[in-house]
Structure formats: C-alpha cells, structure tokens
Amino acid sequence: MEKETNSNNIQSIIFLKNKRLGALFIILALVMVVLFTQNLDAITQTTLNLTHASSSIMTNDLVLNSRQTIIVIAVIIGLAGIYQLIIGFRSKFTLVLGIVFLLFTFGFIVWSVSGSSINITGLLSVMVVRSIPLIIGAMAGILSERSGVVNIAIEGMMLSAAFTASVVASLTNLWVGLLVGILTGGLIAWIHATMCVKYKANNVISGTIINLFAIGITSYFSEKYIQSLDYAYLNNPGFFFPFEIPLFSKIPVIGPVFFNQNIFAYLMYILVIVLNFAIFQTKWGLRLRSVGEHPKAADTLGIKVNRTRTRAVILSGLIAGLGGSFFSIGSIGSFNEQMTAGRGFIALAAMIFGKWNPINAAGGGLLFGFAESISLKLAIFDVAIPSKILAMLPYVITIIVLGGVVGRNIGPAAGGQPYETESK
Amino acid sequence: MKKNFSMKSANNAIKIFFEEYSKTSSFYILAAIVLGFLFGAVLIILTTDAVYAGFRNSFWEGIQVSFRTMGKTLESIFVGAFGEPKRIISAFQNGDPQTIRIAINPFFESLTVSTPYIITALALTLAFRSGFLNIGAEGQVFMGGIAAVWVGFSTHSLPSIIHVPLTTFSGMLAGALWGAFPGWLKAKTGAHEVITGIMMNYIAVLFVDYMASGPLRDPAVFTPQTPPISEHAQFFRFFEPPIRFHIGFFIAIAMVPIVNFFLFKTIWGFELRQAGLNPQGAKNAGMNTTKLTIMSLALSGALAGLAGANEIQGISYFMNSLNFTSGYGRNAISLALIGGLQPVGAMIAALFFGFFTSASKFMSLRAGVPHHIIPVMQATIMFFIATPALIRTIFRVKKASSEETLITKVSI
Missing domain, CATH: 1.10.3470 (ABC transporter involved in vitamin B12 uptake, BtuC)
Known part of the structure; x- marks a missing residue:
C-alpha cells in the first residue's frame, strides 16, 4: 500500500524539503538566539573538557564564550535555512540535516552548561x-x-x-x-x-x-x-x-x-x-x-x-x-x-x-x-x-x-x- | 449387534462433526488455545524442582508429581478466579455481610480486572479490522488515565451526573488524539504505525511520570502521585469494600454491541473493513483512505483512553506511574486475535484472560508459578493461530476449501 501512494507524494516531498525545512532551520536559529542567550551575559564561558577519563593523552580544554558561540551557531543554521529556501540542498539534504542537528545540540550543550564545564569525550564515548x-x-x-x-x-x-x-x-x-x-x-x-x-x-x-x-x-x-x-x-x-x-x-x-x-x-x-x-x-x-x-x-x-x-x-x-x-x-x-x-x-x-x-x-x-x-x-x-x-x-x-x-x-x-x- | 451399530453411527457422527467443525475458524482458535495451555503445562512441570526429585526416585512417581503439580496449579487458578467454594458456603450460612463480601470478592475482582481488557481488546479489534496494528494502545491508556485524573481532581463543585461523563470523555479524547497522531503520520508520511506507536508508548509513560511527579503532583503526599479525583467523578460501586466491582464493567459490556454495530451495520464501519481487507481496492472505489486511517486509529485510541479513564474512575482514583502499569495494550493485541477479530469474541477472550490474570497472583503465591507464564501462553496461542497450516499438520485436518481464517488474511 505504501508503495503505490509513494509516487503521488514525490511532489509534496520536494516541496516539503525545499520550503518547510528551510523555514524550520530559520526558526531553530531564532529560537537559539532568543532563548539560549536570554540569561547569559557577555562574559560567561563554557569549558569543554576534551581529555578522556581513562586515557593517558592530555588534551587542552576548550574554553568558549557561551554567548558568542551560540550566536555563531545560530547564524550558520540560519544561513543553511536561507540556502535551503532559495536554492535547496537536494540530495545532500540528509547530511545537512544531521549537521544542523549536531550544531543545534552543541549550542544546546553550550547553553545548558554555561558557567561550568562538560567532558565532551565522555559524552561521545557514551554515545x-x-x-x-x-x-x-x-x-x-x-x-x-x-x-x-x-x-x-x-x-x-x-x-x-x-x-x-x-x-x-x-x-x-x-x-x-x-x-x-x-x-x-x-x-x-x-x-x-x-x-x-x-x-x-x-x-x-x-x-x-x-x-x-x-x-x-x-x-x-x-x-x-x-x-x-x-x-x-x-x-x-x-x-x-x-x-x-x-x-x-x-x-x-x-x-x-x-x-x-x-x-x-x-x-x-x-x-x-x-x-x-x-x-x-x-x-x-x-x-x-x-x-x-x-x-x-x-x-x-x-x-x-x-x-x-x-x-x-x-x-x-x-x-x-x-x-x-x-x-x-x-x-x-x-x-x-x-x-x-x-x-x-x-x-x-x-x-x-x-x-x-x-x-x-x-x-x-x-x-x-x-x-x-x-x-x-x-x-x-x-x-x-x-x-x-x-x-x-x-x-x-x-x-x-x-x-x-x-x-x-x-x-x-x-x-x-x-x-x-x-x-x- | 444393535449396540455395535449405534456405536458406529455415533462414531461416524463425531467424525463428521469434527470434519465439518475443523473447517471453521473457531476450530483453529480452540486448537491453538489447547496447544498453548499444553505448552504452559509442560513449562510449569519442567521448572518445578519437585518433579525432578520425583523422577529421581522412580519414573512413576515423577509422572505422579507432574500431575499433582498441574492439579495444584489449576486448583489455585480456580480458587483465585472464583473464590473458595467451601468458604463461600460457610460465609452464607454464617450470614455476616462482611464475611460474605470477602468470600465472594475473588469473583467480582476478576470481573473488575477484566474490564479494561475488554475495552482495549475492542479497541484492537476495531483497528485490526481496518488493517492496523494499534500497538500504541498502551500509551493511549496512560494518556486517557492522566487526562481523566486532571479533569477529575481540578474541579470539585460539579454534580456527579456531569462530572463522571465529563471525566470519562476527556480520557477518551486524550486517547483518541494520542492514537490519531500515528494515524495522521501514517497517512501523511507513511511512517509505520507500529514503530511510531511504540515510540508514543514510551513517551506517554515518561509524560505521565513527569506529570505525576511535576506539575500535577499532590504536595500533601510523599510519593510522587497526583491528588485523588473528586468523589463526584468516581464510578458507582455496587458493594461496600473490599469489593471494588464498579459500573465500568457494564460500560465495557455495552461497548461490545456498539462496536459490533459500528463495524458491521454502518457505512463507516463498512469502509473501514474494506480498507482493512484491501487498501488499494478501497482507494480505487473512491474511499478517502487518509480519513479512514486517522478515523480508525482515533476511534481505537478513544476506546483505549476509555480503559485508562475506567481504571482511574473505577479503581485507583489517582495516578501514580508506579502502580498504574498495565500491559493492557500489549495484551489486547493477542486478545483481539484470539477473539477472532469479532467484538463478542474479544469480550470472551478478555473475560477469560481477566479471570486468569486475577488468579495469577494467587497462583504464584500458592503454586509458586510466576505470573509471567501468562504472556508465554498468550504468545504460544497466537503463534498457532497465525500458523493454521501447522495446526492442520498436528491435528491431521484437511485444508478447508473456503477462505482461510480471517486472522491471517488481514493485511497490516
């Protein structure tokens, strides 16, 4: 049943991919700017600890300015949305979606641990x-x-x-x-x-x-x-x-x-x-x-x-x-x-x-x-x-x-x- | 000579009856139930230490112990489901109302336990008939429950005649919306309703957990739970404690002819069944399959939500994610199939299952058989229902010339 209805939907999928998701990216970017920067002042920092707990190699911690980082990420996502709206990523779209998701989560992490530090390698290791x-x-x-x-x-x-x-x-x-x-x-x-x-x-x-x-x-x-x-x-x-x-x-x-x-x-x-x-x-x-x-x-x-x-x-x-x-x-x-x-x-x-x-x-x-x-x-x-x-x-x-x-x-x-x- | 002849004809009659009966779908279901119970019995015997001890002594003693174990299990199931006959008789002779209530409680408790199973089995029957496996019924029960609690405790001034149905309907509405969403996704994007339904189940459980420990938490109680619903929103109970038998049972029974009428006597029901049997055909005939998909899963969800509201209004009165666990949705899948996808069949299967479940606590106490034996037997019964060819091999039955049982024909 799914297969027959499929061809009828190709048109709508193209529409969906080009317009709605481009708009979604822009909304995401706005949400990030409005929500995540609300209670952050200009000097709050997020520390990303890159040394794995059980590893012998020491890597320097990555210290980011929380607010600037979030704004940069929001701008990238927003630009991706605009590109998607006007030209469209077409076959690369799934990849772009994954990247945008990762960027958004990264921004989310930066926001939620602002003022303290998080062990990124630990997070990825658990992943x-x-x-x-x-x-x-x-x-x-x-x-x-x-x-x-x-x-x-x-x-x-x-x-x-x-x-x-x-x-x-x-x-x-x-x-x-x-x-x-x-x-x-x-x-x-x-x-x-x-x-x-x-x-x-x-x-x-x-x-x-x-x-x-x-x-x-x-x-x-x-x-x-x-x-x-x-x-x-x-x-x-x-x-x-x-x-x-x-x-x-x-x-x-x-x-x-x-x-x-x-x-x-x-x-x-x-x-x-x-x-x-x-x-x-x-x-x-x-x-x-x-x-x-x-x-x-x-x-x-x-x-x-x-x-x-x-x-x-x-x-x-x-x-x-x-x-x-x-x-x-x-x-x-x-x-x-x-x-x-x-x-x-x-x-x-x-x-x-x-x-x-x-x-x-x-x-x-x-x-x-x-x-x-x-x-x-x-x-x-x-x-x-x-x-x-x-x-x-x-x-x-x-x-x-x-x-x-x-x-x-x-x-x-x-x-x-x-x-x-x-x-x- | 004459006697011999009548024996022969009786034998023939039985043979003819068996041959004819073996062509009906109820034969397959019955055979599957017999095989399922046999499997359960073997499992119980194999996991009883006393049986091995018996076999170590002598073969004969091992057999005896096996049968005694089965007898004990069956007896405990009967007593757990219906109550102890001796005790009931002596209670009635005694005449003390409290003693009588305690003695007859198991029977009414079994009816009470059966109630949500009847409703969810109907929900699954309706969805199956329209070609969907509404595996999300579990989540819909939870959502119906939390909506009923919310409407039930947030006002206290409404009269019962308004508050009881209002609470019930809000539960049904929540279930319908929770059920309609996978239907909408299925119709619009083709996402398989089984996987989205399962995901919705997990989300519903977490959501209820969150509500009961967060926004709707009763600050007066230490454990995370909601406040109890208003007395005006509770279902009428027929007896004094400890009997919890309430009007919800009759609501469930009333749903059987309603669902039956809807499925077999209305145009919508006809369209749903056509879409279930042959989706492409239904579409070619000009039916709106998008509407049918959403409608069937929403109606199924409404019934599941009713089961959730029924649990809140009839039994627990408040929501606590720890005790509001059910497996109603999961069990309902097999009940609908065992019921042959007929509303009446679903009711019989659910009653049977409800009595069994109600007895299972007593069974695990007295006979030491974990209640998890029930899903095992359910799965075995369904296994045989889904493979009629296997049943034909086991019982040496010829293939019926007519259509195979509907269960295997439904397209999902």
Whole structure:
C-alpha cells in the first residue's frame, strides 16, 4: 500500500524539503538566539573538557564564550535555512540535516552548561556505547528486510540473547556466553523465518508474537530462578572490559572515543563494513536484494526465494543475538527483566533513517546513541528541562525521523509479502 | 449387534462433526488455545524442582508429581478466579455481610480486572479490522488515565451526573488524539504505525511520570502521585469494600454491541473493513483512505483512553506511574486475535484472560508459578493461530476449501 501512494507524494516531498525545512532551520536559529542567550551575559564561558577519563593523552580544554558561540551557531543554521529556501540542498539534504542537528545540540550543550564545564569525550564515548545495540540491531534489520522479510522481532531476539548470554556466561565464561547469546538470536530468528516464510504468516504479527514470547519467557525464568537467592550465581556473568587499539587510540579526541571500547564496539565496526561490502559488492548480496525487490524475477532466474529468505532471517537473528548479548555481558554484567527497553525498535528506526544502507544506518544509530547519551548527561546538570522530558528525546527523534523529515524512505519493494512458488 | 451399530453411527457422527467443525475458524482458535495451555503445562512441570526429585526416585512417581503439580496449579487458578467454594458456603450460612463480601470478592475482582481488557481488546479489534496494528494502545491508556485524573481532581463543585461523563470523555479524547497522531503520520508520511506507536508508548509513560511527579503532583503526599479525583467523578460501586466491582464493567459490556454495530451495520464501519481487507481496492472505489486511517486509529485510541479513564474512575482514583502499569495494550493485541477479530469474541477472550490474570497472583503465591507464564501462553496461542497450516499438520485436518481464517488474511 505504501508503495503505490509513494509516487503521488514525490511532489509534496520536494516541496516539503525545499520550503518547510528551510523555514524550520530559520526558526531553530531564532529560537537559539532568543532563548539560549536570554540569561547569559557577555562574559560567561563554557569549558569543554576534551581529555578522556581513562586515557593517558592530555588534551587542552576548550574554553568558549557561551554567548558568542551560540550566536555563531545560530547564524550558520540560519544561513543553511536561507540556502535551503532559495536554492535547496537536494540530495545532500540528509547530511545537512544531521549537521544542523549536531550544531543545534552543541549550542544546546553550550547553553545548558554555561558557567561550568562538560567532558565532551565522555559524552561521545557514551554515545558510542549506547549506539552499539542500535547499530548492530539495525544491521540485523537490514539483512532481513533486504531479503523481503519485515523483522520487528529484533527486540525479542535481543532480549532472549541478553538472558541466555548472561546465564551461560555465569556458568562458564564470557566467550561461551557470547556464543550462546548469538545462537539464541539465531534460534528465535529460525522461528520467525518458519512463520513468515514457510507458513506465510503476517510478518508484523509474527514479530509481535515473538516479542511477547521473549518478554514472557525471560521474565518467567528470571522470576523463577535468577531473582531468588539460591540461584543468584546464575546472573553474575561479569562483562567484557574496554581495551585500547594500539596506534588508533592515540588520535586526539576521536581515538579514545572510538578505539577505547570493548569487543562489541570493534565487532560492530567490522560488521558494518563487511555487511556493506557483502550487500552491495558480492553475488550473494545481489541475490539477497533481488529476492527482496522482485521475488518473481529472482525465482525465474533460478534463485531459491524462500531458502534465501530463511537464511537471511536466521543470519539476521545471529546478528541480533550479538547485539542482545551486549545488554548483559557487554555493559552492566547482569540480566534485568525487559532490559532492552525498546532498543530493537529504535534500531529499526536507525535502519529506516539510513535507507536500508549499512553505513548510513550506522550514522543513524550514532545519532540515536547521541540522543541517549545527551539525555543521560544533561539529567545530571541542573537544566531547565526536567530529566523525564529529556529521556523522551530518543523516542521523539525516532518519530521525527520516521515522520519523513528526511523524506519518505522506501524499503525493499517486496518487504512483508510472502512468496508463493507457482510451479506446484 | 444393535449396540455395535449405534456405536458406529455415533462414531461416524463425531467424525463428521469434527470434519465439518475443523473447517471453521473457531476450530483453529480452540486448537491453538489447547496447544498453548499444553505448552504452559509442560513449562510449569519442567521448572518445578519437585518433579525432578520425583523422577529421581522412580519414573512413576515423577509422572505422579507432574500431575499433582498441574492439579495444584489449576486448583489455585480456580480458587483465585472464583473464590473458595467451601468458604463461600460457610460465609452464607454464617450470614455476616462482611464475611460474605470477602468470600465472594475473588469473583467480582476478576470481573473488575477484566474490564479494561475488554475495552482495549475492542479497541484492537476495531483497528485490526481496518488493517492496523494499534500497538500504541498502551500509551493511549496512560494518556486517557492522566487526562481523566486532571479533569477529575481540578474541579470539585460539579454534580456527579456531569462530572463522571465529563471525566470519562476527556480520557477518551486524550486517547483518541494520542492514537490519531500515528494515524495522521501514517497517512501523511507513511511512517509505520507500529514503530511510531511504540515510540508514543514510551513517551506517554515518561509524560505521565513527569506529570505525576511535576506539575500535577499532590504536595500533601510523599510519593510522587497526583491528588485523588473528586468523589463526584468516581464510578458507582455496587458493594461496600473490599469489593471494588464498579459500573465500568457494564460500560465495557455495552461497548461490545456498539462496536459490533459500528463495524458491521454502518457505512463507516463498512469502509473501514474494506480498507482493512484491501487498501488499494478501497482507494480505487473512491474511499478517502487518509480519513479512514486517522478515523480508525482515533476511534481505537478513544476506546483505549476509555480503559485508562475506567481504571482511574473505577479503581485507583489517582495516578501514580508506579502502580498504574498495565500491559493492557500489549495484551489486547493477542486478545483481539484470539477473539477472532469479532467484538463478542474479544469480550470472551478478555473475560477469560481477566479471570486468569486475577488468579495469577494467587497462583504464584500458592503454586509458586510466576505470573509471567501468562504472556508465554498468550504468545504460544497466537503463534498457532497465525500458523493454521501447522495446526492442520498436528491435528491431521484437511485444508478447508473456503477462505482461510480471517486472522491471517488481514493485511497490516
């Protein structure tokens, strides 16, 4: 249904992109000038601390005049708005939108911590940590949806994997836990694939069922066993510690942010690059995409549609299992009921934001990770906005992104449609 | 000889009945329920320590303990849902009204617990029929609740006849607006209502949390919660405490024929169902799909908001994000599907589920079975409903020549 209405909307999207968002930028700039400079005098300064807490390299603090900085940023955003109104950024628009968002948040930070200091590398480091499950989840989503199976079950796969990884890692060691977590994701994905591909059930309903089942079964075992004192040893897995990558971690600012993380972050970088190459440069990727775009044509050419889909969904589950294991053995070192808290869905939003392209989706994941990290960080400062409103930020951004601020993003053409072979 | 013959014909009759019945959609639902309960039973047996101890002694004892565990669980569910028969009889013989009320409380409590499930299941049925999975019902319940609280406590001078419906309608309005927004987004920008709905759920919970601990906080109480609503805005309760049975139950029951009438006897309902079955066809037939999308999700949201208002006006009277947690929206998805997307079916499923939920606290106390068994069984039941082919394999049933059950046919 979405696909047919799409062509009618292209006109309105062009209009939307050119006019309304240009105006939005200008409004943003005005808001910044009016609101953020209101209670700042000319000499208030914001100190940006660029030294990472656990890093040995010292970087000088960046001291900015709060008011001037905000005005400069507002002028840049305003100019971008005017350019957009008159000429338009066209295909570069998503990039510009991301930059404007970052500039605006930067201005927001400068305003809210004016008169004191904030550790920027710490903020960015938390951004990377927070974006790990989102990016890995987005990769899982891309793999499944490129093959034509809508996968909203990522949340459930992640939750189950977080549980089994925690329990098995407590009994053995972290590496076995990680392996079992990954396999759990694959097992759940196999159920999803069976329902969607073999039994041709509605993909969204199947995903909802799996999410419900995952919440139920993990909470059941959690309450029955790991919450009781007798079995508390089942939920004490420890977690992977961050380690520095030699050479890379010496880069100022970026080094400690990206290359002083734990194994999950490094696996994530590799995954994004490998998946991007596999989907767009290999024969396997071509087949995968053809099955998702036009299964009939693919079938005619001798590609086994349903087998390709089943394999892609199971692989997607293995990846989601990796992302899920992060929650328990990659960050806090225990399992809590419903600890994924909707991250599987935000990962899907990152996927849509990146137009089903791994590299772009990773950018989307970083954006959401940044939103989470900033809502955490600013909750500590005495900001005019209450912490509960700030906590809404990732969810609000998800809606704005999905609501087509970046234009209507179109998924694979055969997404969610079961394929029936005719030769029977 | 004669006896043998009648046995044979009876056997035949059963066989014919089974064959015919297996072609209806209610067969699939019933089979799925049986399989779901079987799965739940196996899970309970597998996670009971006593069973393993029994099997260690002897195989036979293990089997016995398994059955005893199941019997104990079932008994605790029955007692938790309906009350203890012995106690009810002795209470009536005693004649003391307070004792009677305590004895019959479980039954009325189950009805009270079922009420929001009935309403939200109807909300989901309506949305499913028009081709949408209104997963945002959870958030709509919260928004309905907070709106009802706000209208309920901010005035004290209105008479009940105005204040009660005003509070209820404000809850419905809040739910409708919260539901219409994803619908509007879906119609205007194509954003998938499932993902935006889930995001709206998180926002609603945080918003209610913020309101209850910030602007609407009752300064007189230590814990963050809103002030209680005015007595004039509360629903009528039929009995004295501890029975909380209130008029909201009958409102919920009254909604069943209303939704049924709307869906199957009005033009709007017809258009919604057509759009649900075949969106492109509905569009080609000249229906305004934008309007239909927004309308169906707004109406569904209004029902969910009613469930939220019902909880406030009938039971808690104030909003506290810690105790106002529900999962109504989440459960309603499965209830609507188990109800076969029929309003009456949704009501039966919700009543069944409500009694089960009401008993679950007692079940986890007496039989040591965590109440999380319920979502597991729900998911299993839905799993089988969504895969009729699997049920046909298990029960060795031939495929019906007619249409497959509607549940799998709805396009979302």
